Amino acid sequence: MPTAIAVTSPDLVLPPHDRQTPPAVVPPLDSLEGALTALHALVEQHGYVIALLPADTGSPVAQRLHTVRSVLESDRIALVEVDLPPLGLALLSQQLRQLSACDFSPGVLASSARLLAHYIYAGALLGSVAKLDRVPVSLKSHAKSWVPGAQFAVLANPRPQLVRVGQTAGAGEPLLAGPEFGTRMLVAGTQPPSDWVATTLAPAWQVQAVATVPLPAQSPRWWGTPRLAEFAAGLYDVSVLYQLVSSVRREECHWCGLELIGDRCGFCAAPLAPPPELPTPAVRAASSVRALPRGAT
Template sequence: MPTAIAVTGVDLALPPQDERTLPGAVLPDLDRRPLEQTLVEMQLLLDQHGQVVVVCSRAAPPAVQRRLHTIRSLLESDRIALFTPDLPPLGVAVLARQLRQLASCDLSPGVLASAGRLLTHYIHAGALLGSVAKLDRVPVTLKAHAKSWVPGSQFAVLAHPEPQLVRIGPGATLTGPEFATRMVVAKGQLQSDWVTATLAPSWQVQGLRETPLPADSARWWGTGRIIEFCAYLPDLSVLYQLVTSVRQTSCHWCGLDVIGDLCVFCSASPPSVQEPPAAGRRAITV
């Protein structure tokens, strides 16, 4: 069975991108359900799939993240990878779906898990906000803070890959991807067509779909007056080529094949390489 890709809420399990996209495992209400129930649920996933990659938003309640670490510790399992990318919630959902696409391919669990860190670089995630007064995820100037109190003000914010913030007005835009993407949009309490009518065409996206706003989005962006958006690489062939073009190494701790400098399953980074002592000098051990 392929590696399971799990998310911490049904709102992070986006509909399949193509016929090969595998279903996502949903671990809902981890902070509100009995520990025994969540342990059984995770053990069942391990029995069925061998390894589990849990993708969790950094905006999730701290109790959810503590529960995940507790489950991993109590099961004494190095087959559970906990991945919390530095993305807004909608971006997390998109990345989880990309991993579900790749889970259908011939990638080893370690490579699949570490692919998330690579694919994050190709995601453009942001939002249209009615206020930036409580936004602390992206640098906000005092001038922007002051303008956020003006009735009717709206701000376009790009959180990833490079922070950007502009006040909506004539000619306002955000720097977008330099490659072909599709876009997914999640509307909150803000009423505007700027994302679909202005931003999407300027980014030349090749398709646009709407989805419900993730539950953690208002917490992440500091307001419920929001329209969140995310541009991403949709094609499995492109995702697979990106991942397989990176050199693979074996984790020195758990032995899994990985890409990059960190094993997501055991969190081990490569051992530091010490320079040999200079010629003619004796190495001193302390």
């Protein structure tokens, strides 16, 4: 069985690209007992479980999952916290589901989440940035939020950016910095009523396809307003995803023994062990001096 990829709510589950993509798992997290039973069953069935969590360690859901992992004393449950907006997190889950059907080990799969997240361009078109605290907002932009009809394009990942849209047309329209590789864009939400994402941003980013999906339930809280159209663009071809992860050097975790890529184990969170120190040039020079015969120069 492939490694199970879990998310914390059903609205973070995107439809699979093909029949080979395994479904996402949404364990019941309403009670500690239900979560314990579900996670134990998943480990027994799949061997390993990778649960993606929003980077909000104070949330009750995150605390419950950490409690479950501690109670089960299982080193086969990875709790991967990702600082992505909800739709970006859903896209990352879909990518990991695609890769879980490949020949990657659970350790490589878990630690690849941080790598893949770097290639996801996640943002939103907002009707107000007055309550946005996830991306730096200038005082001037805050003031313009109160202007009727104002719209702001915000990029949260991989590099924060904010521009006001609708001021000019054509070549003068401000745009967000986009990816320099082929992507598929997901768009969710219909507020504010604008097709700017599909008609302006998508062509500028040269996306290869655009798909409309339901808006995740946590998106209004994450972006600070219910007037939004969220978008996320990323790699979607499994062969390209496979090549990206395969190109990174694999190491062995010195703590739990699983494979990993990058600088941290996805399961036990142990950092990559530093390489053994080599003698400094000064030490080698001193050794050479000591090795010379007495009186030699």
